[in-house]
Amino acid sequence: MxxxxxxxxxxxxxxxxxxxxxGEDLGAVKTIIHPKQVHNYLKAHNLKVTELINDRQLRERVIKGDDTLDVxxxxxxxxxxxxxxxxxxxxxxxxxxxxxxxxxxxxxxxxxxxxxxxxxxxxxxxxxxxxxxxxxxxxxxxxxxxxxxxxxxxxxxxxxxxxxxxxxxxxxxxxxxxxxxxxxxxxxxxxxxxxxxxxxxxxxxxxxxxxxxxxxxxxxxxxxxxxxxxxxxxxxxxxxxxxxxxxxxxxxxxxGIPRYNIDGKILNLAGEIWDKSQGEVQVDWLENEGxxxxxxxxxxxxxxxxxxxxxxxxxxxxxxxxxxxxxxxxSIADLENETYYPKSQDVEQQQRYYSNLEDPEHASVNELHALLELTHTAAPKYNPSKYLYLNVDLHPDGQLKSIYSNKDFTTQELILADQKIDIDRQLQFIELVKNEKTLGLSAFNEAVEKLESAMPYNCEHVICQSWFKKQEPMRGDLHHLFACESSCNSFRNDFPYHEFPAYQPELTPLDDKEQSACGYVQDELFEPEHNKGIVARAVFYFLVRYPGVIKIYKPKEIEILKNWAAQQPVTLYEKHRNHEISLIQGNRNPFIDFPELIQSINFNV
Missing domain, CATH: 2.40.10.120 (Thrombin, subunit H)
Structure with a gap:
């Protein structure tokens, strides 16, 4: 063409x-009057409202506006x-x-x-x-x-x-x-x-x-x-x-916007129907569009x-x-139909993904584990700047949000912050090297580990790294990684999730020493301020994908997590994450696709 x-x-x-x-005159330009602008004009020119009311010529001049501009x-x-x-x-x-x-x-x-x-x-x-x-x-x-x-x-x-x-x-x-x-x-x-x-x-x-x-x-x-x-x-x-x-x-x-007749045909300058042979210059243009x-x-x-x-x-x-x-x-509710989350494409992908299960909505732990392990075809190394911040963890408004505090960040902001952390770690390591004190292998490894734990990335592992000794593919598995400012990351520490009866998020703090905008900590247990259902579904994914790797959550805590998942329905953000992660590492979180599975599965097996 x-x-x-x-x-x-x-x-x-x-x-x-x-x-x-x-009969509509599409070329007519309506005059828009902004009373505040008229007021500002009068003030700038030392004029009174009575003069505006009594002098029609002055009123027309004011309404037309001041066409002068700085040189x-x-x-x-x-x-x-x-x-x-x-x-x-x-x-x-x-x-x-x-x-x-x-x-x-x-x-x-x-x-x-x-x-x-x-x-x-x-x-x-x-x-x-x-x-x-x-x-x-x-x-x-x-x-x-x-x-x-x-x-x-x-x-x-x-x-x-x-x-x-x-x-x-x-x-x-x-x-x-x-x-x-x-x-x-x-x-x-x-x-x-x-x-x-x-x-x-x-x-x-x-x-x-x-x-x-x-x-x-x-x-x-x-x-x-x-x-x-x-x-x-x-x-x-x-x-x-x-x-x-x-x-x-x-x-x-x-x-350009041409003039049309009542039948929707473009008109030329003579008021007759225009065709391409007459060229653009003969179109009766009314206005333009950008x-x-x-x-x-x-x-x-x-x-x-x-x-x-x-x-x-x-x-x-x-x-x-x-x-x-x-x-x-x-509307934000209609974003499912936009590119943030391609719903129809993802539904087709889900159908293919679970096609070998007889009844995905009532699958057993063993069936789900076999599927998640088999389809985990790529295992990206832990690198949130490369795999998490750019796309996977974005919210519908294009921002990153801390999983616990809901604080907004731009992608570039967290990438630069993590780069600074890398530099700080390197400087600390140089200081460690300068210290000519001899260290054994275990002591050296412990010193390096302390550097990382003292200066964590702006990324939260829902299943704490220390629980699985920072081993891959668990460490880089995107299904349980979320953007989280390093202060919240450190505040949570490696404490398991818990629910404190007296703690009500976003209300009066119980104890300033124990609570931050991220949640509440007591007796080496942690309750998040926000997104409890989201982290619960991530925990359940991990328990099924890596059975027996952690033994932190007992039946009582499992019930707490199930309640969190029920209280916060699956979000558009989670659907987006699940879709994007499946494109990177192959497998999906079945508890986002079928949230009702959570109540029927025995996670203690």
Whole structure:
């Protein structure tokens, strides 16, 4: 499919995002009045409310707003423009046209899916920076850069965006990509409002770089994933950044909104039905549409980052659940249908996994143990930064949460914290080496063990490592590993789970010396503050997968854990974990798939 056809296809998709009404003027821009802004204007200009009421001309001037901007607005725009490039769209058969793109991180470029829809297009296409006129109105020397799709290529057809890796040196070997700036993407909502103005830096029709700054008004912010605005663009503008007055990117331009007749047919400038043979210039355009930056960042951090985890070094996930709802048009309850947890895919996987059991919902301990052991085909070594933090332990909002305190962390935060712990351990080991005191093998091993226990990772083993002498595959088994700040990790120590009748989590502490935000400790026993059902199901997995390895929990404690599991139903977070862990190490936690098994199984056998 050629570029223009893909562009028209995107236009057709925009029609599905609103209900056509006969005779509706879709081009009308409504004036949005914010009383607080009017109040601020009056205060700034030393005007009284009575003057606003009595002077109609003053009222119209105030409502229209103050179009003046600081003079540095122009200089900031020039800096922002450096990251914008013209994309030469090629496939194996040759030239297909042009698009616009821009850098959003070092060597990461974004454009539309209909500009670079496949790996093949990225292989044959290239980016041209500096294709613009200088202050003397003469063309500047431009630089061509190839894409490296083997390093990174990700595309989302629904959101109509593609990100691709750009080589750091130009095709002639004389230019470097870091000569051109990149535009940081702010994932938060609220960067613009209806009635506010936007600017677009673009390569319309593939021509020299232009900027549209006049009469560019936001017309619709009610759509999830997309925003609409009035401005001048052409087909070559696809993939251009749409800026607010602070030169923050609010969306990636991707399509125009044409005028339709009552039958839903696109109209031309003469008011007649348009067809492709007339070309884009004859379409009666009403407004334009861009893809929200917040939606793009959400997709990059929850989907693309699974394949390219280094994206999390540059893009901060959306963490506010209400922002996710507004930006993506989904409720948190509906996240099961999203990529966080592919429900239909996981159900099929479950059916295959338990297909050799006669009745999985009433399986015996021996049947489950045989299945878990047989399917445990990969045994990753204990490395939470590599296997746990990046994806497995993420919650629906893209954050990590401490299993005991529910404290939020970003992936990068815990990875860096664990790296610091590694450095501290190494420094302590160097001090140990400096001590020329002779140590026997057992004493040396004990000293090294103390280094690790004194400075634990931000990862909790639900079944404490000391109980199984840190042996693999138990130590690296992801089913009982959870993100947990090192202070909570140390607070729990290696104490078994217990329930204290007088302890009520999140209420008045029983004893400040014994309790933290993580839970309650007494007599070398520990009750978590949060997520008791989650840790209970992890314990039961371990008991069945590794029978006889630990002898900590007696029948009374088993009943406590069963009650915890019953009181906290299986969460979406656990389903996500179970699915992702099965992809890494092969086996599943049957007590997440069939929680009713817990009550029927004798874990003391």
């Amino acid at each position: 050629k570029t223009f056809d893909r562009f028209i296809e995107q236009i057709e998709k925009t029609k599905q995002r609103f209900q056509l009404h006969s 540095n607005y122009l200089e900031k725009g020039t800096i922002a423009a450096k990251s914008v490039c013209r994309i030469h769209i090629n496939d194996a058969q040759g030239d297909e046209g042009f698009g616009t793109g821009f850098l959003i991180a070092p060597q990461i470029l974004i454009t539309n899916n209909h500009v670079l829809p496949t790996l093949a297009y990225a292989t044959y296409s290239f980016a041209e920076f500096n294709y613009e006129n200088g202050t003397d109105d003469l063309p500047l020397p431009s630089k061509l850069f190839r894409f490296n799709s083997s390093k990174m290529f990700y595309t989302n057809e629904e959101l109509d965006y593609t990100i691709v890796w750009v080589e750091d040196r130009s095709t002639d070997g004389l230019g470097f990509l870091d000569e051109f700036n990149y535009l940081k993407l702010n994932p938060n909502l609220g960067k613009t409002k209806e009635g506010n103005y936007v600017s677009i830096i673009q390569h319309p029709d593939g021509r020299i770089k232009k900027v549209a700054i006049r009469q560019n008004e936001i017309t619709n912010l009610s759509l999830p994933k997309f925003i609409r605005y009035v401005t001048d663009t052409k087909s070559g503008s696809s993939g251009a950044p749409v800026f607010n007055d602070k030169w923050e990117v609010v969306s990636v331009h991707h399509a 893809v929200r930056v917040s939606s793009i960042v959400y997709d990059m951090t929850t989907v693309a980052a699974h394949t390219y985890p280094f994206l999390l070094n540059y893009f901060k996930p959306l963490t506010d659940l209400e922002d996710i709802r507004r930006s993506m048009g989904i």
